[in-house]
Amino acid sequence: MKRVLSYLLLSVFAASASAQEIDPTAESRELMGDDNPAFFWETRGEALWKEARGPKKANLSQCDLGLGKGVVAGAYAKLPRFFADTAKVQDLESRVLTCAETLQGITPAEMLKVRFGNGDDQRSEMEAITAYLVSTSKGAAMQVSMKHPKEKAAYALGEQIFHYRSGTHDFSCATCHAESGKRIRLQALPNLTAKADAQKAYVTWPAYRISQGELRTMEWRLNDCFRQQRFPDLQYGSEAAVALTMFLAKNADGGVLEAPTMKR
Amino acid sequence: MTQHPFIRSLALAISLFGLTAQAAAAKPEPDVAKVLQQSFKEKGQAGLDRLQQDETQAACSTGKPVQPEAAAKIIATNQASVRDPADGQYLGDWKAGEKVAQSGTGRQFSDDPAKPSGGNCYACHQMAEKEIAYGTIGPSLKHYGKLRGTSEPILKYTWAKLYNAQAFMPCSLMPRFGHKDILTEQQLKDVMALLFDASSPVNQ
Numbered sequence: 001m002k003r004v005l006s007y008l009l010l011s012v013f014a015a016s017a018s019a020q021e022i023d024p025t026a027e028s029r030e031l032m033g034d035d036n037p038a039f040f041w042e043t044r045g046e047a048l049w050k051e052a053r054g055p056k057k058a059n060l061s062q063c064d065l066g067l068g069k070g071v072v073a074g075a076y077a078k079l080p081r082f083f084a085d086t087a088k089v090q091d092l093e094s095r096v097l098t099c100a101e102t103l104q105g106i107t108p109a110e111m112l113k114v115r116f117g118n119g120d121d122q123r124s125e126m127e128a129i130t131a132y133l134v135s136t137s138k139g140a141a142m143q144v145s146m147k148h149p150k151e152k153a154a155y156a157l158g159e160q161i162f163h164y165r166s167g168t169h170d171f172s173c174a175t176c177h178a179e180s181g182k183r184i185r186l187q188a189l190p191n192l193t194a195k196a197d198a199q200k201a202y203v204t205w206p207a208y209r210i211s212q213g214e215l216r217t218m219e220w221r222l223n224d225c226f227r228q229q230r231f232p233d234l235q236y237g238s239e240a241a242v243a244l245t246m247f248l249a250k251n252a253d254g255g256v257l258e259a260p261t262m263k264r
Numbered sequence: 265m266t267q268h269p270f271i272r273s274l275a276l277a278i279s280l281f282g283l284t285a286q287a288a289a290a291k292p293e294p295d296v297a298k299v300l301q302q303s304f305k306e307k308g309q310a311g312l313d314r315l316q317q318d319e320t321q322a323a324c325s326t327g328k329p330v331q332p333e334a335a336a337k338i339i340a341t342n343q344a345s346v347r348d349p350a351d352g353q354y355l356g357d358w359k360a361g362e363k364v365a366q367s368g369t370g371r372q373f374s375d376d377p378a379k380p381s382g383g384n385c386y387a388c389h390q391m392a393e394k395e396i397a398y399g400t401i402g403p404s405l406k407h408y409g410k411l412r413g414t415s416e417p418i419l420k421y422t423w424a425k426l427y428n429a430q431a432f433m434p435c436s437l438m439p440r441f442g443h444k445d446i447l448t449e450q451q452l453k454d455v456m457a458l459l460f461d462a463s464s465p466v467n468q
Contacts (some may be wrong), residue, residue, distance in 0.1 A: 160296040163327040167314040168371045168446055169439040170321055176401070184387045184399040226304075230371045231314055233307035240303030 038131055038208040038260035041215040045132025048125055054104030063099035065092070065133070076133055077140035077257055080246045082148035089154040091245040093219055094237035096129055112236055116220050119213055126236070130217045131206050137257045142202065144250045151246070158247025161240055162192070167230040173244075175229075192248060199255030202248055207263040215260065218245060308373035324435035338434040345443045346424045346431055349453060354419045356453030358464040364451050365391060365458055371446065381446050383455055388438070391458070392465035401437055409460035410467040422459060426452055 049060045049072075065075035066083070080091040086098055100106040117124035146152055165172040173192065176184060180191040190197035206217040222244060223234045234241055300315045317325065320341060323334045330338065363382075370381025386395060390404040412418050424431055427442030441447040447455070458464050 157296060157299060159327065160325075161300065163325050164296060164300065164317075165321040165325045166317050167310075168444050170324070170444070171439075172325060174327065175437050179401075182400050184401065185397045189401075227372050227374060230310060232304040232310040232312055233373060235303055235305055238303035239299050243299070 036208055036260060036262050038135075038206065038215050038262070041128045041131035041206075041208075042135045042260065043132075044123070045128035045130065048129055049132060054100070054106040056103065056105040058103050058105075060096070060099055060103060060129075062103055063096070065095055072133060073136045074140045076137040077142050078144060080151075080154065080242055080249060081145050082150050087150075089148075089150050089242055089246060091237075091242045091249075092133060093126060093130060093217070094242055096126070096133070097237050108237065115236055116216070116223070117214055127206070127215050127217055127220075130219075131215055131260050134206055134257070134259045138259070140257050142199070142249060142252045142255045142257065144246070144253055146250065154243045154246040155250055157239075158243035158245070161244050162247055169230045171229040173225065173229070176225075192251060195251070195254075198248065198251035199253075202252035203255040203257045204259055204261045204263070206259050207261045209263055211264055218248075309371065309375065309377040310373040320430055320435075330435045335434040338430055339432070342428045342430040342440070342443065343424075345440075346427045347442065348420075348423065349449055354423050354453060355457045355460060356450060356455075358454065358457040358461040358466075360451075361454035361456070361458030362392070362465065364447065364455050366395075380448070380451065383441060383447055383451065385455065393468065394465060405459065405466065408466055409462070409464070414460050419456070419460070423452070423456060426455060 052059050062069050064070075064083075064085075065072065066078055066081050067075045076092055079095070080089050082089050083095065083098075088094075090098065097108045097111055100111050101108060111126060114122045114124040115126065117127050144151075146155065162173045162177075165175070176182075176189050177192040179189075180194055180197065182189045182191075190201040192198050192201060202218075205221060206215055208214070209216050219236055219241065222241060226232075226234045297315065297317070301312060304312060304315060306312055320338050323338055324330060365383055365385035367382025368384040368387055369375050369379070375381075385391060385405070386398045388399045388402040390398040390400075390406050391408075393406060408422075421432075426447075428440045429436040429438035430440060439446055442449075442452055458466055461467070
């Protein structure tokens with residue numbers, strides 16, 4: 001009941017949040033104590049993970065996220081990584097898509113019917129599953145492997161994408177995220193090439209976005225930054241998405257996972 | 265015995281070809297442009313052509329400071345793109361210019377292509393003193409006209425700077441508003457007035 005009440009309070013707050021730009025996250029945290037609505041997504045994600053679904057009527061509990069079949073806790077802290085069975089570097093989301101296809105017979109297209117949720121009208125299964133899996137790594141320190149040549153190659157590719165200027169505005173990620181202490185309007189811009197900022201940015205996603213009343217994942221964050229960059233639509237689990245995630249995750253090495261968090 | 269000149273140039277051509285082929289092979293794998301083409305889908309007004317770099321963009325994507333030779337080339341190419349206003353008038357209406365400077369929409373896949381784009385100057389610059397929600401990627405432009413006056417050379421420079429920032433500063437983070445057709449000639453004039461008009465809030 002307390003949760004529902006604070007959820008309601010929160011949506012009232014969300015309506016005014018967009019008008020006000022200065023860190024409302026802290027305020028709402030006070031308002032809500034420890035109750036983060038991301039909890040609803042985590043719960044839904046856990047249920048989806050454990051439910052027998054798809055043509056094969058199987059659940060996802062035998063999915064190997066890198067630490068062995070069925071091991072969930074701590075796995076996110078070591079992703080992306082190379083997987084021998086797919087011969088690819090995969091991030092959490094692309095790995096979940098592989099597992100859903102092989103274990104349950106659910107195609108990526110079906111899993112991604114709703115990539116990014118929109119309140120109660122359109123719920124995203126991937127966002128819920130991601131929130132659940134990441135939450136089980138809370139407190140773990142990021143430790144991304146660079147041992148396999150394909151892991152090194154993915155990092156190098158991600159770094160190139162980070163600096164790739166193109167489109168009508170000549171923007172790259174580096175335009176907004178390669179210098180410390182800068183801001184756009186009043187929004188502080190993390191320097192994603194510097195350790196402390198890179199860690200903070202990475203370990204705090206997924207996050208419940210107060211202004212949107214939605215849980216958002218890193219896939220969403222990248223897609224939306226590319227939108228602002230005037231690029232087209234980044235495809236979920238694509239080679240570029242995984243490589244860029246590899247670059248961000250490795251730069252965040254040592255950072256302690258806090259997600260799901262709450263953000264503006 | 266001397267070689268026939270034709271044979272010599274042929275040999276030269278072949279060895280040159282060999283060199284460029286080697287250079288291509290030494291390029292970092294995999295090809296980032298190709299990966300991007302395969303990793304995006306067109307949406308709204310943003311087609312996959314947005315991922316194709318022009319020469320300037322490619323030269324500014326290395327993640328390292330641009331080298332003198334490349335810098336000179338960028339300046340030359342971008343200088344050549346600048347078009348002065350057709351009627352020779354640099355200054356429009358500062359009130360319209362303030363709207364352009366405030367607006368951050370335009371050219372995103374979520375934007376209506378029928379609506380005019382903004383310049384989003386406040387995202388990166390301080391301008392009018394009363395607007396406190398300004399970004400810091402670019403230098404402050406507060407009192408721009410008041411400090412510099414409105415002589416022909418300064419008007420001409422500023423017009424060219426807004427038209428194509430890289431005509432002066434290679435790999436500038438500022439969009440090339442005229443060259444890339446982000447702002448119309450009239451919008452550029454209005455923003456110019458915002459910077460120079462004595463009654464503009466920028467100069468108060």
